[in-house]
Amino acid sequence: MRLRGKKNIRESLEKQPDLVVLEPQRMRGRWHEFFGNDNPIHIECGMGKGQFISRHSANNPHINYIGMDMYDELLKRGSEKARTIWLEEKGSNEVPNLALVRGNVEFLDKMFEPGELERIYLNFSDPWPKAKHAKRRLTHPKFLLKYKEVLSEKGEIHFKTDSLSLFEFSLNSFSDVEFQMRNISLDLHREGRRDDLVLTEYETKFVGKGMPIYRLESVVGDAVQQEHRRQVADALEEQARRGPMKNYESDEEDDDADETNSASKE
Numbered sequence: 248m249r250l251r252g253k254k255n256i257r258e259s260l261e262k263q264p265d266l267v268v269l270e271p272q273r274m275r276g277r278w279h280e281f282f283g284n285d286n287p288i289h290i291e292c293g294m295g296k297g298q299f300i301s302r303h304s305a306n307n308p309h310i311n312y313i314g315m316d317m318y319d320e321l322l323k324r325g326s327e328k329a330r331t332i333w334l335e336e337k338g339s340n341e342v343p344n345l346a347l348v349r350g351n352v353e354f355l356d357k358m359f360e361p362g363e364l365e366r367i368y369l370n371f372s373d374p375w376p377k378a379k380h381a382k383r384r385l386t387h388p389k390f391l392l393k394y395k396e397v398l399s400e401k402g403e404i405h406f407k408t409d410s411l412s413l414f415e416f417s418l419n420s421f422s423d424v425e426f427q428m429r430n431i432s433l434d435l436h437r438e439g440r441r442d443d444l445v446l447t448e449y450e451t452k453f454v455g456k457g458m459p460i461y462r463l464e465s466v467v468g469d470a471v472q473q474e475h476r477r478q479v480a481d482a483l484e485e486q487a488r489r490g491p492m493k494n495y496e497s498d499e500e501d502d503d504a505d506e507t508n509s510a511s512k513e
């Protein structure tokens with residue numbers, strides 16, 4: 248019974264070559280042929296049921312998206328999700344800027360040429376809490392270096408998780424391989440659910456339970472690193488123009504001074 252179920256799922260995937268790629272290594276260096284354009288490619292490694300990547304594909308038609316996972320069942324759910332969203336919002340269940348790929352992140356370099364990807368999303372990756380499994384965590388330095396190989400000069404990694412221990416481990420990993428980080432958040436939905444952001448299935452569940460979501464972005468490609476450094480330099484220059492930064496202590500002193508001043512004026 249289960250085998251027949253699996254066979255049906257595989258048959259359904261094989262009937263969708265416009266959306267589902269079962270042998271992604273064949274597309275290495277040719278993903279722009281699949282999409283029929285040269286738009287940048289963003290991938291979610293470990294897409295689960297595909298809510299995040301499907302929603303992004305509908306929101307941003309000028310970006311090509313790839314949702315990757317290891318299981319046929321998840322690819323099938325992802326294909327249903329994507330086609331439903333597109334049918335409801337665009338009037339057609341064809342999804343031109345999305346590929347759902349069966350693959351293991353371990354072999355990312357077999358599926359993509361150097362520089363072929365512009366952004367990698369790691370959303371709620373399995374935390375693998377036991378120390379002996381640390382090398383399986385998708386933010387282990389060995390994976391980060393693999394991502395760098397396939398990212399372009401504008402390449403970025405966006406990572407979010409509910410797991411504090413995975414986030415701590417990841418901060419160390421990014422730092423160990425000297426990847427610049429920015430926009431670090433220890434509670435992404437602190438002010439209430441961020442409906443301006445695209446949430447994943449896991450995120451929706453955890454935010455509903457009031458759990459904090461940890462997030463960071465890493466700028467990996469040379470061009471995006473330079474751009475980031477320029478923005479930081481501009482911000483520092485602007486700050487310098489406005490005068491020296493106050494710390495909390497001096498704020499208090501200033502408050503006291505203000506009170507003294509106004510009292511003496513009275």
Ligand SMILES: C[S@@+](CC[C@H](N)C(=O)[O-])C[C@H]1O[C@@H](n2cnc3c(N)ncnc32)[C@H](O)[C@@H]1O
Pocket residue numbers: 292293294295296315316317318321350351352353370371372373447448449450
């Ligand atoms: C906890 S789920 C998160 C799913 C989704 N990103 C979300 O936030 O709702 C992790 C997913 O990553 C997939 N995954 C784990 N390791 C993987 C690997 N090495 N290659 C591809 N997918 C992987 C799992 O099959 C699972 O679907």
